[in-house]
Amino acid sequence: MASNGSALVDALEHVVVDYIRMNADIVDRNRYGDPEWSYRSAYHLLLDHGRFFTPTARPSDVSKLPDRFCYQNAVTTAYAYGDHGLLYAEGFACSRAAAGIPIQHAWCVLPDGTVVDPTWEPTADVYFGVAVTDPALWPSDGGGLLSDFERCLPLLRDRLPADMLGSVGRKHS
Structure with a gap:
């Protein structure tokens, strides 16, 4: 039997994937994007390649960086700790503190998906x-990367390079 914490996390995982599916459906119904592209939107790309990563407290040797600058903060941290295998990651994050609302966000991940x-x-x-x-x-x-259309366009239009995305994390069902 799942604990209350894991039941809540399971529910929030469904909220995030359902939110992305809903937005992909809106793109499809309104015929946004080009059907000839590899992905009609960043939502479609996330549905095909997105993974869940394991949250944990930030390590004490990694500085807390300014709020509202997550993309730059994640890039800066990934470069600073690249020798530890840290990768830049982007997508959606969700927490009970934010009323379970998925928010576009960037963070870093370790090779084990943490x-x-x-x-x-x-x-x-x-x-x-x-x-x-x-x-x-x-x-x-x-x-x-995904939230900026001009930057994301080549990823949507062309096939993703085979080695562009890390295989860390857990696939959604």
Whole structure:
């Protein structure tokens, strides 16, 4: 039997995936995007490649960085701790503290799929997104990779490079 904490996390995981599916459905119904593209939207890309990552408290040697700058914070932290295998990750995070509302967010992940979030304290209860292995794709100007259409367009239009996404984390069902 699941504990109350894990039942809540399971429910929040469903909230996040259902939110992404709902937005992908809106894109489809309104015929946004190009049906010839590999993905009509970042929501479709996340449904195909998104993974859940394991939240944990930020390690004491990783600094808390400014709120509202998650994309830049994640890139800065991934570069600073790259020798530990840290990757930039982006997608949606959700917590009971935010009334269970999925929020676009960026964080870092370790090779075992554990989250290192340099921005949020406390960390979210659920992290769902993609870990990006290629530092050339990490958005170093403060914007996001998936949340910025111009930056995301080549990923939507063209097939993703086979080695672009890390295989860490747990696939959704």
